[in-house]
Amino acid sequence: MTTPTQAPAPNPRYFSKDGEGVQVVYNLRDASPYAELGYQEVDEAAYLASLPDLDALLTAPTGGE
Numbered sequence: 001m002t003t004p005t006q007a008p009a010p011n012p013r014y015f016s017k018d019g020e021g022v023q024v025v026y027n028l029r030d031a032s033p034y035a036e037l038g039y040q041e042v043d044e045a046a047y048l049a050s051l052p053d054l055d056a057l058l059t060a061p062t063g064g065e
Helices: 032-036 046-049 054-059
Strands: 012-016 021-026 040-042
Touching: 012 046, 040 046
Parallel strands: none
Antiparallel strands: 012 021, 012 040
């Protein structure tokens, strides 16, 4: 049971558009405005898998040495 001080966890939804970053929207009830603007909903797991590997970026040689 949820009390007024304990709100349910937000429900993030991810939207992307060619040539732009990803929009993360919480507690969205109607995605039609995003579709009208040309955004496509992206699965959270697919979005997270598309991010670069930070460990590889931090340990890669810079080439300037």
